[in-house]
Amino acid sequence: MSKLSTRLKLLLCLISAGFCLPAYSAPPTDRKLQITAAYLFNFTKFISWNQVTTSQSENFTFCIVDDDYFTETLKNVVNNRTVANKKTQIRNVSETDQMTDCNLLYIPQHSPSLNSFYINKVSKLQILTIGNSTTFIKLGGMIRFYTKNNKLKFEINNLKALDVGLKIDSQLLRLGKGSDDD
Amino acid sequence: MKKFILTICVIFISLPLYADELSIEKLSQLNLEELMSLDIIVTSAAKKPQKLANTASAIYVLTNNDIRRSGATTLPEVLRLVPGVQVARINAHKWAVSVRGFTSQYSSKLQVLIDGRSIYSHLTANVIWDISNPMLEDIERIEVIRGSGATLWGANAMNGVINIITKHSKDTKDNLLIAGAGNEEKHFAAARHGGEIADGSHYRFYIKSFEHDDGGSINGAQTNDLSRGFQGGFRSDLKVSNQDELTFQGDYFEGEEEENLTAVSLPKKSIDTKPVQYNLLGRWQHTGSQGNELTLQFYFNREQWDNDISSPALPDFNIDTYDIDFQHRFKAFERHDITWGLGYRLISDSYEDSTLVRYHPKHRIIPLYSGFIQNEIDLIPGFWHVIIGSKFEHNDYTGFEIQPTIRTLFNWDDQTLWAAISRSTRTPSRAEDNSSFTDGVAGAPLTINFINASNLKSEEMISYEIGYRFKFNKRLGFDLSAYYNDYGRLVDISSTNQNGSVITIDTSFTGDATVLGFEAAMDWRPIDSLTVKLSYSFLDDSSTVSDTSSNTEAAPHHLTTLFTSYDISRQWEFDFITRAVDQIDEYDIAAYIAIDTRLAFKPINGLELSVAAQNLFDSNHPEFGEKGIETTPTEIERSIYGKVSWQF
Numbered sequence: 001m002s003k004l005s006t007r008l009k010l011l012l013c014l015i016s017a018g019f020c021l022p023a024y025s026a027p028p029t030d031r032k033l034q035i036t037a038a039y040l041f042n043f044t045k046f047i048s049w050n051q052v053t054t055s056q057s058e059n060f061t062f063c064i065v066d067d068d069y070f071t072e073t074l075k076n077v078v079n080n081r082t083v084a085n086k087k088t089q090i091r092n093v094s095e096t097d098q099m100t101d102c103n104l105l106y107i108p109q110h111s112p113s114l115n116s117f118y119i120n121k122v123s124k125l126q127i128l129t130i131g132n133s134t135t136f137i138k139l140g141g142m143i144r145f146y147t148k149n150n151k152l153k154f155e156i157n158n159l160k161a162l163d164v165g166l167k168i169d170s171q172l173l174r175l176g177k178g179s180d181d182d
Numbered sequence: 183m184k185k186f187i188l189t190i191c192v193i194f195i196s197l198p199l200y201a202d203e204l205s206i207e208k209l210s211q212l213n214l215e216e217l218m219s220l221d222i223i224v225t226s227a228a229k230k231p232q233k234l235a236n237t238a239s240a241i242y243v244l245t246n247n248d249i250r251r252s253g254a255t256t257l258p259e260v261l262r263l264v265p266g267v268q269v270a271r272i273n274a275h276k277w278a279v280s281v282r283g284f285t286s287q288y289s290s291k292l293q294v295l296i297d298g299r300s301i302y303s304h305l306t307a308n309v310i311w312d313i314s315n316p317m318l319e320d321i322e323r324i325e326v327i328r329g330s331g332a333t334l335w336g337a338n339a340m341n342g343v344i345n346i347i348t349k350h351s352k353d354t355k356d357n358l359l360i361a362g363a364g365n366e367e368k369h370f371a372a373a374r375h376g377g378e379i380a381d382g383s384h385y386r387f388y389i390k391s392f393e394h395d396d397g398g399s400i401n402g403a404q405t406n407d408l409s410r411g412f413q414g415g416f417r418s419d420l421k422v423s424n425q426d427e428l429t430f431q432g433d434y435f436e437g438e439e440e441e442n443l444t445a446v447s448l449p450k451k452s453i454d455t456k457p458v459q460y461n462l463l464g465r466w467q468h469t470g471s472q473g474n475e476l477t478l479q480f481y482f483n484r485e486q487w488d489n490d491i492s493s494p495a496l497p498d499f500n501i502d503t504y505d506i507d508f509q510h511r512f513k514a515f516e517r518h519d520i521t522w523g524l525g526y527r528l529i530s531d532s533y534e535d536s537t538l539v540r541y542h543p544k545h546r547i548i549p550l551y552s553g554f555i556q557n558e559i560d561l562i563p564g565f566w567h568v569i570i571g572s573k574f575e576h577n578d579y580t581g582f583e584i585q586p587t588i589r590t591l592f593n594w595d596d597q598t599l600w601a602a603i604s605r606s607t608r609t610p611s612r613a614e615d616n617s618s619f620t621d622g623v624a625g626a627p628l629t630i631n632f633i634n635a636s637n638l639k640s641e642e643m644i645s646y647e648i649g650y651r652f653k654f655n656k657r658l659g660f661d662l663s664a665y666y667n668d669y670g671r672l673v674d675i676s677s678t679n680q681n682g683s684v685i686t687i688d689t690s691f692t693g694d695a696t697v698l699g700f701e702a703a704m705d706w707r708p709i710d711s712l713t714v715k716l717s718y719s720f721l722d723d724s725s726t727v728s729d730t731s732s733n734t735e736a737a738p739h740h741l742t743t744l745f746t747s748y749d750i751s752r753q754w755e756f757d758f759i760t761r762a763v764d765q766i767d768e769y770d771i772a773a774y775i776a777i778d779t780r781l782a783f784k785p786i787n788g789l790e791l792s793v794a795a796q797n798l799f800d801s802n803h804p805e806f807g808e809k810g811i812e813t814t815p816t817e818i819e820r821s822i823y824g825k826v827s828w829q830f
Contacts, residue, residue: 032770034209035209035217035220037210038209038210038212038217039214039217041210042212042213042214042217046214068401069401069402069403076210077209077210078210079210109444109812110809110812111444111812112685113685116680116685138680139680139685140680147767147768147770150765150767151218151219151220152217152218152220153218172214175214175215175218
């Protein structure tokens, strides 16, 4: 084997090796968003909103703070299914919006001040608040997602939920952090 | 030869495949228990067994040639080549760089110096990489010490020290012109002129400019994170006598950085800041007889951030640092090699108010006194050495700090075995000491106060390290190191209280953590024209308290780098870098493999034409995230650029 051809082979191998690399699957952020969305829909099965069942409104409304992309993801997951026999509606909200028609408010952002602002804004309403921020529960939020061992888990502040008359099923409470040994 | 080619191919082909995706329909049918068992990130790249896995010492040196052949255009990119250094790009101008864990934009436990001048920020306890842009061609070497360097380098050199050493001006007595452009590196250009002033005295001047394009968008949102900058500087080394040399050097940097803040409270979310950084350094070096060495160094550094608008989101501020250091090394009683030194640093800073962040007080003068002594004892000459030493520091936040180390080293044939126990500290930053962040969410202004209910304490670490170095022959060497770092008093942000519109976070509330890991590196030169550098590092930081500040600090547990440099002929060079980086749960970053490559042609002496690509086989991927003051998340895109370099 001549010297040149060895070099050429090596070079070709190095270049082609690059092409053998696998393609990527969908970005992980997407997957986490999808799992989060599936959770949000699932939660509604274990929580009773007495104001929803008695209200005249025909809709159950999921409100998402300032995240069009997640709103779309949730729409795909919920896919026109019903909650408490009401039609589902999914809405992106921002700070100046009215939230009285929201039944669930999801705050994807991490900023404590932002979380605090929304939690306080809806604190008198029967709205299930869900967030991701480390301090979410401390700021008065009801359900917080966290990541553990590459799995998405959640913890629940049942007292805050009871404050506004939201009844969380014991099955859901059991799965949330506290009973789940952390 | 055949065998070698096979080995290389096996390395690539054995990279794992990625797992499949769950359809959204399926996902929406799952129940809670099933959801709880789903993996968020479905990869396990880089967890491949390594036949060639080898050793890294606690010190690694990157040469000028490594830097040139890496195709890197910024300092942090260059550091990607160093075994065990975690480098992730957050956006066009923000980086997360650390050693042995606790990685984030605010990596607080890594000290970085350029020619003896610290570029670690006392304000936010991190290195702001984007305002330090030395001419990469003029860097002689970068020494990276993994593990505690506190005894010599002082507080904040907890997990490691990076020393960037530029060339002596006698080695740059010519002219250099560089120009290049690409899709992500919009343009870059540099010029350097050097020469001789008198016998043994030399100088050089340089200017450079660059522009980085916006990062890739994750969900269609405009990223707006481009940055551009200009830097100029000089260095002059004057020979005063056969034993004395004076060095003067300085740099001036002026940049512009754009960003989209995601805090909803802002009327205008895009910000445009203009950092300026300049410094002037003077050093006297005396080399006496019998290993007697004296160094006296002074530097001034100014860092300044300006927004062009009134009431900006982030504050205008400036930080002035004055530093003087003295060091003396001498031999005593035959077997003792003693180094000692004294230092004084004065930091004077001043801040304007802004919508998001306010520092209190607005102006502060912070002195730092330090001294160190280290003795290297030749217990059995040529075989057994023991090194003992300590740094003594007094700072304004926590008072007196002692950072001792004891190290032992055995040498035989071409092998080295060493072990060390050290204590090091990380002093609180200005931001952690009673600062206040006001976030005016529309109609409901909110203040986040960082207070210290009890006295602020330094974070501390006791580290246990062991290392082994083996030079098999001229062409093959291995380096291994392992460590166990025990951290105490880490700032814990879980102590959060809200009272009306005031959120209080007590930074004197602390937690503990341990991190353990190992690093392995191999340097192999099978034939003269081919160099293969392979490294792997592992760390386990799972014990970190989830609410400590380390909550935002997260490092990949597995990191593999393969750097292959091949001289195809006298005129052609080919370089190929593969980096396999493990997932980072905290920021939902999937494991990724990035390929950087470079092809260079040198038609005549002094002229080099090259094409380099970063992330060649991947159009875009995220490398890290942000928490705190967040900006639009970005992905790192494929970058391809061409470059002409002419030395004459």
